[in-house]
Amino acid sequence: MKNLLLFLFAVLFSTSVMAQVNTGDEAPGFTYTSLENEEVSLSDFDGKVVYIFFYGAGCPHCLDNGPITEEDIYQPFMENTNFVALGLDTWNDPTSANQNFRSETGITYTLLLNARQSLIDYYGNASAYDRSVVISADGTVAYKGTGFVDTDTDQVVAAIESELSKISTSQEPGDDLPKGITLAQNYPNPFNPSTTLSYTLNEASQVSLKVYNMLGAEIATLVNERQPAGQKTVSWNALTSSGGALPSGMYIYQLKAGNQVLTKKMTLIK
Structure with missing residues (x-):
């Protein structure tokens, strides 16, 4: 019986560790409440390139790296209608902590609360915060960071540029114009x-x-x-x-x- 229990524990543990996605996999969907108390789903941005910052509102290095996501990743692309940035609080901290996080980092893009499950879905654990993920317009993972945000900013920006270029080159001027404005x-x-x-x-x-x-x-x-x-x-x-x-x-x-x-x-x- 003891051996059986150990075997079942090992199976469950290995399954939880393996429950993550890699580059090229379909991005797991999610729906969370934003800091402004609005419901936001990943599916709301189908057809767009989505940048995700997995953070902890009380995480010291996330506070240090938050401005990097705003100034070096979000702002260069913020006027492109095919681009969206989202911050997911994986520490499930209270609203007040996230309000403080926004204030201290200067982040202006949407922050979503109680999003720990998505960190598990993407990374297979709840400890891989302060990470960047880029999702392509077709809903697959285009880039998945393995280190803190300040270690791979150039790669993230390059991935976003690459994915946005795929959208622009696939659209001919004048194609699919609406009947009205x-x-x-x-x-x-x-x-x-x-x-x-x-x-x-x-x-x-x-x-x-x-x-x-x-x-x-x-x-x-x-x-x-x-x-x-x-x-x-x-x-x-x-x-x-x-x-x-x-x-x-x-x-x-x-x-x-x-x-x-x-x-x-x-x-x-x-």
Whole structure:
């Protein structure tokens, strides 16, 4: 009986250790609540290149390396609509600890809470935090870091560039244009202080893209010109455009192209 128990323990232990993914494998999905209390799933970003920072909100070296993920990995690609960055707290720390983590690191991309299970899914254990993973647009693991974030930043950036290039080279200009204009949800949302807005024109048009408060007062004009057909992206820094005077809250952004008008809401958190 003792030998049988030892055998079963060994089988279970080896299975848990092996339960991880490698480069080229399908990326395990997940759904977690963000620091802003919004439900976020990996499947929300199908067709995009996703960067994941596995961190612990109370981890000292994660606090040191968090700014690297923001400045060297996220910001160079933040205006590309085919790119998304997510931080997953694998220590399952409370919201207050994650708020402090955001404040100390300066990270502006989305942070997800209670995400330890994903660390186990990707690495086979709960101790491989402070790691980077890049997921390709087709949902497979394009890069999986084996050391702390500060040891492989160049490889991560190269992987992101490579995966984004695959998307751009597979799309011919003018292909799959919509029948009318489209306006995407800004990202990140909520944001502080910068966010990216993207839209698509089915034909050349006089374009206006403006931001309003909830009372209808105009806050900023982001675009006011004639533009050719295609996908467009605009970055808006609420701090710069308003001199830092805008309060936290909900704002409206409105796209006008020809005789078509589209409107969406976004949330500024300061």
